[in-house]
Amino acid sequence: xxxxxxxxxxxxxxxxxxxxxxxxxxxxxxxxxxxxxxxxxxxxxxxxxxxxxxxxxxxxxxxxxxxxxxxxxxxxxxxxxxxxxxxxxxxxxxxxxxxxxxxxxxxxxxxxxxxxxxxxxxxxxxxxxxxxxxxxxxxxxxxxxxxxxxxxxxxxxxxxxxxxxxxxxxxxxxxxxxxxxxxxxxxxxxxxxxxxxxxxxxxxxxxxxxxxxxxxxxxxxxxxxxxxxxxxxxxxxxxxxxxxxxxxxxxxxxxxxxxxxxxxxxxxxxxxxxxxxxxxxxxxxxxxxxxxxxxxxxxxxxxxxxxxxxxxxxxxxxxxxxxxxxxxxxxxxxxxxxxxxxxxxxxxxxxxxxxxxxxxxxxxxxxxxxxxxxxxxxxxxxxxxxxxxxxxxxxxxxxxxxxxxxxxxxx
Numbered sequence: 001x002x003x004x005x006x007x008x009x010x011x012x013x014x015x016x017x018x019x020x021x022x023x024x025x026x027x028x029x030x031x032x033x034x035x036x037x038x039x040x041x042x043x044x045x046x047x048x049x050x051x052x053x054x055x056x057x058x059x060x061x062x063x064x065x066x067x068x069x070x071x072x073x074x075x076x077x078x079x080x081x082x083x084x085x086x087x088x089x090x091x092x093x094x095x096x097x098x099x100x101x102x103x104x105x106x107x108x109x110x111x112x113x114x115x116x117x118x119x120x121x122x123x124x125x126x127x128x129x130x131x132x133x134x135x136x137x138x139x140x141x142x143x144x145x146x147x148x149x150x151x152x153x154x155x156x157x158x159x160x161x162x163x164x165x166x167x168x169x170x171x172x173x174x175x176x177x178x179x180x181x182x183x184x185x186x187x188x189x190x191x192x193x194x195x196x197x198x199x200x201x202x203x204x205x206x207x208x209x210x211x212x213x214x215x216x217x218x219x220x221x222x223x224x225x226x227x228x229x230x231x232x233x234x235x236x237x238x239x240x241x242x243x244x245x246x247x248x249x250x251x252x253x254x255x256x257x258x259x260x261x262x263x264x265x266x267x268x269x270x271x272x273x274x275x276x277x278x279x280x281x282x283x284x285x286x287x288x289x290x291x292x293x294x295x296x297x298x299x300x301x302x303x304x305x306x307x308x309x310x311x312x313x314x315x316x317x318x319x320x321x322x323x324x325x326x327x328x329x330x331x332x333x334x335x336x337x338x339x340x341x342x343x344x345x346x347x348x349x350x351x352x353x354x355x356x357x358x359x360x361x362x363x364x365x366x367x368x369x370x371x372x373x374x375x376x377x378x379x380x381x382x383x384x385x386x387x388x389x390x391x392x393x394x395x396x397x398x399x400x401x402x403x404x405x406x407x408x409x410x411x
Contacts, residue, residue: 019032024039036065076100097128200224248381254344269381311324
């Protein structure tokens with residue numbers, strides 16, 4: 001949580017954090033500012049000091065809405081700096097950073113975060129490094145950085161926002177189910193009242209519309225994959241492909257608050273009208289493993305323990321997994337969970353890999369998402385919910401939606 005940042009800075013020997021870029025779709029910046037229209041600026045957070053937002057004058061009102069300490073970047077006289085730098089904009093920006101660091105007595109190790117043009121920021125930081133001998137600009141490992149560690153656990157306000165996104169998500173999933181069920185089948189796929197084929201692209205456009213109506217956005221897209229495409233976990237589906245009946249559809253929806261805020265993540269697998277026996281069996285295996293892993297989740301344990309358990313459960317049902325068949329592209333091919341918040345994938349990590357010592361902590365918001373994939377058999381199945389590990393250690397599914405495999409259609 002934010003209250004842990006100073007402690008993590010102390011432990012990592014970090015004297016200040018410098019976050020660059022926009023306050024929208026920039027998780028590190030949004031973590032401090034919230035969703036506001038500050039298109040470019042800095043957040044400076046010294047250890048044991050409140051963070052400061054540096055903004056340009058045209059966005060002063062937006063900056064003020066953050067309730068942070070704010071500072072106008074034009075106080076440093078950009079025109080004068082540019083003249084002194086003989087028109088070199090990179091040098092002028094570096095000189096302004098030096099003035100900021102001098103004014104706020106920033107010294108030591110400064111960790112850099114944010115989103116922007118890599119080339120531009122590389123030039124800025126290289127020039128800044130040459131200008132300020134008493135400051136060391138550092139890039140921490142993403143998985144163990146100060147902010148990554150702080151964001152593993154969420155406070156009540158963050159959880160409330162994620163829960164609200166869960167309400168939006170399940171409403172849109174219900175709209176999608178109703179939309180599909182309202183169609184008839186002809187020649188093995190859905191058609192509308194005029195007899196026109198319903199395509200995956202049309203379904204996705206409806207999903208985006210329903211999300212926008214509710215103040216959410218689909219920045220990462222939607223997975224709506226049928227048959228063999230459902231057998232590749234991150235295949236999003238082919239827009240001009242008909243929506244077919246009797247084939248598994250992996251519907252993975254992960255919208256965020258409009259402007260790049262908190263995400264939600266939910267997956268259901270549907271078969272329209274009916275499900276073949278072999279699909280029903282695979283679905284039952286995934287559902288059973290979901291139930292057993294969910295029941296086993298307990299704070300204080302290594303996250304990799306739950307990945308190992310998932311693999312063992314699937315292997316007991318004769319499915320290959322990444323535990324004993326590394327790199328497999330059939331069976332169970334991914335990790336059981338991931339953290340969720342201002343990024344769709346964030347700590348804690350559950351993948352069994354060297355150096356992963358993440359522990360499931362009270363306050364974490366994670367997904368739980370077992371799946372099985374057999375593209376050559378034309379099928380994939382995944383079930384996913386977003387879960388909060390409450391401060392008391394109990395689990396709470398933040399939004400519920402039916403897990404039925406078969407989705408009836410009009411006829």
